[in-house]
Amino acid sequence: MLDQPGKTKSQSAGPALDFQAHLAALEAAGLLVRVDRPIDKDTELHPLVRWQFQGGMPEDQRRAFLFTNVIDGSGRRYDMPVVVGALAASPQIYSIGMGKPVEEIGAAWVNAIAHPIPPVKVSNPPCQDIVIKGADLKKPDGGLKLLPVPISTPGFDAAPYLTATLCVTKDPESGIQNMGTYRGQLKATDRLGVRMASRIGGAGGYQHWLKHRRMKTPMPCAIVVGCAPVVVFTGPQKLAIDQDEMGVAGALAGQPIRTAKCVTVDLDVPADAEIVIEGLIDPELLEPEGPFGESHGYVALEDYNMSMQVTAITHKRKPVFVSIISQVTPSESSVIKKVAYEPMFMAHLRDQISIKGIRGVSLHEPLSNVRPVIFLKFAQGAPRTEVWRGLHGASTFRADCGKIVVAVSEDIDPTNTNAVFWSIAYRANPVDDVHIVPHRSSGHGPKSGRKSNDSSMLIDATLKQVFPPLALPGKQFMERARAIWDELGLPALAPQPPWHGYMLGEWADEWDTYAARAVGGQWETSGKETFARRRGGLTPETPVKSADKD
Ligand SMILES: Cc1cc2nc3c(=O)[nH]c(=O)nc-3n(C[C@H](O)[C@H](O)[C@H](O)COP(=O)(O)O)c2cc1C
Numbered sequence: 001m002l003d004q005p006g007k008t009k010s011q012s013a014g015p016a017l018d019f020q021a022h023l024a025a026l027e028a029a030g031l032l033v034r035v036d037r038p039i040d041k042d043t044e045l046h047p048l049v050r051w052q053f054q055g056g057m058p059e060d061q062r063r064a065f066l067f068t069n070v071i072d073g074s075g076r077r078y079d080m081p082v083v084v085g086a087l088a089a090s091p092q093i094y095s096i097g098m099g100k101p102v103e104e105i106g107a108a109w110v111n112a113i114a115h116p117i118p119p120v121k122v123s124n125p126p127c128q129d130i131v132i133k134g135a136d137l138k139k140p141d142g143g144l145k146l147l148p149v150p151i152s153t154p155g156f157d158a159a160p161y162l163t164a165t166l167c168v169t170k171d172p173e174s175g176i177q178n179m180g181t182y183r184g185q186l187k188a189t190d191r192l193g194v195r196m197a198s199r200i201g202g203a204g205g206y207q208h209w210l211k212h213r214r215m216k217t218p219m220p221c222a223i224v225v226g227c228a229p230v231v232v233f234t235g236p237q238k239l240a241i242d243q244d245e246m247g248v249a250g251a252l253a254g255q256p257i258r259t260a261k262c263v264t265v266d267l268d269v270p271a272d273a274e275i276v277i278e279g280l281i282d283p284e285l286l287e288p289e290g291p292f293g294e295s296h297g298y299v300a301l302e303d304y305n306m307s308m309q310v311t312a313i314t315h316k317r318k319p320v321f322v323s324i325i326s327q328v329t330p331s332e333s334s335v336i337k338k339v340a341y342e343p344m345f346m347a348h349l350r351d352q353i354s355i356k357g358i359r360g361v362s363l364h365e366p367l368s369n370v371r372p373v374i375f376l377k378f379a380q381g382a383p384r385t386e387v388w389r390g391l392h393g394a395s396t397f398r399a400d401c402g403k404i405v406v407a408v409s410e411d412i413d414p415t416n417t418n419a420v421f422w423s424i425a426y427r428a429n430p431v432d433d434v435h436i437v438p439h440r441s442s443g444h445g446p447k448s449g450r451k452s453n454d455s456s457m458l459i460d461a462t463l464k465q466v467f468p469p470l471a472l473p474g475k476q477f478m479e480r481a482r483a484i485w486d487e488l489g490l491p492a493l494a495p496q497p498p499w500h501g502y503m504l505g506e507w508a509d510e511w512d513t514y515a516a517r518a519v520g521g522q523w524e525t526s527g528k529e530t531f532a533r534r535r536g537g538l539t540p541e542t543p544v545k546s547a548d549k550d
């Protein structure tokens with residue numbers, strides 16, 4: 001089924017530079033599920049894949065789903081298969097797209113942004129094997145209706161939506177291209193609604209549109225659906241407005257990306273793309289767009305957004321249509337952003353503003369969608385002033401990220417929200433350790449009841465002095481018990497940190513002695529010693545340490 005015309009050496013040496021080669025790599029790794037039974041693209045396809053996010057499955061069991069028998073409610077069959085989850089259903093799937101282990105993804109982004117490799121132009125690109133334009137775009141069942149575009153949130157969405165897009169636009173003054181992942185609503189066989197966020201920190205394409213509006217010229221736009229994952233991954237990544245994503249993708253690929261000129265607009269697109277929709281966006285007239293289920297977890301209601309007249313649809317001879325599952329997080333949309341944004345935050349804090357003791361950045365994913373809530377991990381003993389510089393740095397790095405930033409110590413796993421609450425409960429004093437900072441833009445969220453002038457909450461929940469050990473059996477005892485657990489054939493465990501006790505700095509040598517005697521059955525010896533140390537004139541719960549010092 002999978003056509004692989006552009007298959008390159010990439011699979012063995014680096015990331016796949018052809019989307020279908022990437023699908024083959026996922027299938028070889030056991031990460032792709034083929035569904036050959038008929039599936040209704042409008043009512044069944046996204047809800048089926050949704051279950052792997054809402055069904056309590058561990059992240060590493062999520063898969064890409066390839067639907068080879070796609071139909072719609074009218075019984076229409078589509079030639080093109082549809083794939084969902086193939087870009088970022090899990091970090092592992094994303095890492096196959098990058099051709100790198102998960103641990104190396106952060107450094108790869110930082111390096112690619114610093115050292116882009118410009119693309120190379122080719123002619124007769126595979127993405128233009130088939131060209132549909134002119135009257136063919138207007139046929140009742142032609143144009144965009146030829147594409148098996150699924151409905152993401154049936155019951156709420158107003159139409160099928162393009163989700164796995166790279167919307168290519170060009171700055172009409174500098175000539176520099178931008179590629180962003182923006183949703184596209186089917187409006188007619190030859191028209192789309194496109195939403196480019198106008199908020200501060202929003203879409204790069206919107207800045208180009210503002211210039212076209214001033215110049216009163218339609219904005220050329222090419223929407224790429226499906227291409228090398230390293231190219232797609234630049235769409236949701238936040239780069240400087242004048243940095244061409246194609247060069248960054250080349251650096252991720254380790255070689256120039258092959259590009260080709262569009263058929264009807266003056267834009268360059270990846271030559272090995274599956275499908276490209278070319279068109280012109282009206283510089284003045286906006287059209288109602290939505291409702292559409294959004295990644296902040298609510299349905300975005302109808303807004304006036306851009307209206308794109310399609311001038312051509314081009315595709316490979318046997319393309320695969322790719323869709324991203326977004327809406328309530330975790331979803332493919334949050335994984336694709338989390339993996340890209342976390343290393344950028346870390347590089348900013350550690351390398352650009354030199355925060356001492358910063359050990360990690362974790363963007364909170366479930367429901368909140370990676371932008372508003374950020375956890376920072378600090379080394380034990382990091383200076384408090386550095387913790388606060390880090391809190392402010394993370395909160396201000398991106399206009400739309402970091403409404404709530406919480407600093408924790410290194411022993412806390414920030415992905416375990418229970419551990420974070422535990423840390424806030426015992427290691428922070430709200431009057432000293434919580435600051436509310438006014439005047440931040442409200443970012444990405446439902447419009448209902450929001451003020452444009454929001455605020456941030458910064459919390460220092462790090463350890464500020466030595467603490468007693470964590471109250472679980474020591475590691476060696478838990479490990480020994482785990483072996484017995486397995487020997488007994490008890491139900492499979494999924495250990496959640498913390499799962500063993502550890503030191504946090506407050507302890508005395510004699511307590512080691514007591515503990516060693518206790519597990520050796522010698523606790524009466526300790527009892528004899530403490531009997532000899534009995535004292536009067538104290539109230540119960542007087543710490544031995546302070547009483548003995550007196
Ligand atoms: C699945 C998905 C859908 C997205 N949809 C939109 C959208 O409709 N409009 C938008 O402005 N940003 C959207 N985003 C976020 C942008 O892709 C992101 O802000 C990116 O940095 C934009 O690139 P740019 O800075 O080059 O514009 C989406 C992201 C993902 C992963």
